[in-house]
Amino acid sequence: MFKRSEHDKRPLVQIFVDGVAVAARQGDTVSAALLVSGRDARRATAVSGAPRLPYCMMGVCFDCLVTIDGVGNRQGCLVPVTEGMQIEIQKGKREIGK
Amino acid sequence: MTMAPKREAYDVVVIGAGPAGLAAAATSAEAGLSTLLLDENIGPGGQVYRAIASTPVSERNQLGADYWAGVDLVQAVRASSAEIIQRATVWSLDRNLDIAVSIGGASAFVKARRVILATGALERPFPIPGWTLPGVMTAGAAQTMLKSSALVPDGRTVIAGQGPLLWLLAAQILRLGGRIDRILDTTGRGNYFAALPHAFAFLTSPYFAKGLSMMREVRAKVQVVSGVTELAATGDGQLASVSYVAGGTRETIPADLLLLHQGVVPNVNLAMAAGIEHRWDELQLCWSPTLDASGNSSVAGIAIAGDGAGIGGANAAVVRGRIAARAAVEALAPAAAEKLVPMATLRADLARAERGRVFLDTLFRPAPQFRIPTGDTIVCRCEEVTAKDILDAVAIGATGPNQLKAYRRTGMGPCQGRLCGLTVTELMAQARARSPQEIGYYRLRAPVKPITLAELAAVPQSEADVKAVVRG
Numbered sequence: 208m209f210k211r212s213e214h215d216k217r218p219l220v221q222i223f224v225d226g227v228a229v230a231a232r233q234g235d236t237v238s239a240a241l242l243v244s245g246r247d248a249r250r251a252t253a254v255s256g257a258p259r260l261p262y263c264m265m266g267v268c269f270d271c272l273v274t275i276d277g278v279g280n281r282q283g284c285l286v287p288v289t290e291g292m293q294i295e296i297q298k299g300k301r302e303i304g305k
Numbered sequence: 306m307t308m309a310p311k312r313e314a315y316d317v318v319v320i321g322a323g324p325a326g327l328a329a330a331a332t333s334a335e336a337g338l339s340t341l342l343l344d345e346n347i348g349p350g351g352q353v354y355r356a357i358a359s360t361p362v363s364e365r366n367q368l369g370a371d372y373w374a375g376v377d378l379v380q381a382v383r384a385s386s387a388e389i390i391q392r393a394t395v396w397s398l399d400r401n402l403d404i405a406v407s408i409g410g411a412s413a414f415v416k417a418r419r420v421i422l423a424t425g426a427l428e429r430p431f432p433i434p435g436w437t438l439p440g441v442m443t444a445g446a447a448q449t450m451l452k453s454s455a456l457v458p459d460g461r462t463v464i465a466g467q468g469p470l471l472w473l474l475a476a477q478i479l480r481l482g483g484r485i486d487r488i489l490d491t492t493g494r495g496n497y498f499a500a501l502p503h504a505f506a507f508l509t510s511p512y513f514a515k516g517l518s519m520m521r522e523v524r525a526k527v528q529v530v531s532g533v534t535e536l537a538a539t540g541d542g543q544l545a546s547v548s549y550v551a552g553g554t555r556e557t558i559p560a561d562l563l564l565l566h567q568g569v570v571p572n573v574n575l576a577m578a579a580g581i582e583h584r585w586d587e588l589q590l591c592w593s594p595t596l597d598a599s600g601n602s603s604v605a606g607i608a609i610a611g612d613g614a615g616i617g618g619a620n621a622a623v624v625r626g627r628i629a630a631r632a633a634v635e636a637l638a639p640a641a642a643e644k645l646v647p648m649a650t651l652r653a654d655l656a657r658a659e660r661g662r663v664f665l666d667t668l669f670r671p672a673p674q675f676r677i678p679t680g681d682t683i684v685c686r687c688e689e690v691t692a693k694d695i696l697d698a699v700a701i702g703a704t705g706p707n708q709l710k711a712y713r714r715t716g717m718g719p720c721q722g723r724l725c726g727l728t729v730t731e732l733m734a735q736a737r738a739r740s741p742q743e744i745g746y747y748r749l750r751a752p753v754k755p756i757t758l759a760e761l762a763a764v765p766q767s768e769a770d771v772k773a774v775v776r777g
Contacts, residue, residue, distance in 0.1 A: 212455035260439035264446035
């Protein structure tokens, strides 16, 4: 859906998506890193389980909700990637304790 | 990394570090007022100057000269004494000018003598069939990724809608080597005639020549279909095709990515939750706050600058930020105001920056069928409520957006009405043959962004707080 620019010289950052290592760049948001990863990053909505991907990328639509380092319902478009970050694609509503 | 505000009270707290907020905070701090600038994003710049301090797109002409104008604004505020906190989400602002802000999972509270809201704009909802499918995004979303991470579309890409941003984005995608298969222009044919009387001001504004050359640049490389009157996205769990009607002919094209845009509207959530009066703007088809010439709102001490005050664009936003800050300085430290640019000069700057706006608003006024959906089209993305659901609720007695919450939970999901509010107002107004002003909007309250119960529970309590809820 999206590709990176070959002129992008930002340092690599390794994140894990559902346990799989994914290369991101410093300054990427979690949502941008997921969208360019080529992986199926679709979450499932809390109401009907419908698949969604980020829509606005600016913090207003909440379609980027994702579990980051064990915390659910984070807005992936507002969180920058960090080395070793653990991301889980959130299926349905946030689980209690997560 | 996380950084709480250094003080408990400030002369001026500016919320939002886009063009208006950056200019306001710099002006206020330069006049010697203690100034705090709170912003939700990773870096300053807002949407228009998104990632201005960190973008990997270094070739300046790819993003355009207008983008790089943001550098000076950021430098000015960083050189000033203003305290700047990024990734700070303001979730409450009230009439006492008490502000609650979430930073790194913990809430802090600050008090202000003056608040300048610069929460900017968001893209107008574009509720077409299939707009919730993965692969359908806003044009602004693509531009955000382009600016902050140099990402461009590389699958089969369709851009649909209207307005200056759409053409700017298309030009930027092409300059960075991205792919666009087709542009579907939804500008209503009648809009050209309606806009004609306002054309002179636009022709003499700086937007005209820039806009024209950008459209030429894009049209040379991409097939543009104008006069699109219907639009739908289809696919099974993922966008597969876009179908549209232009000139009475329906066409369906395969697509991996559909980027939608039909203008921007003020981001009103924090202002409305603070109790600031808003009115329905018949020209811009959105809620705009009632403000005086300096941006002061109906709540004493709170001013609004930038697109949150009514859409005016980045140049107008900068001037509005300076005007609101100067007014704050005049009120709090009149002697210091004398060193600032005179108000008369700023007002002349604003008139110049707003030149041509009525033309753009009239030309790019979105058509009713793209604002007011029918049938199974989803209106409320969070609670997955369709246009038909809402009309059914009206038929059994729902009178306005707040009653509708009880019937269908519209606006009660995490986005708090940001993506459905305008649609709900216009849909109910049409169904009940009332004006949007009569129908009204959601009653918004803090927290204006979701925070966890744990964060709320960890907030320090005073004896008065405890007494307010504990018996005996």
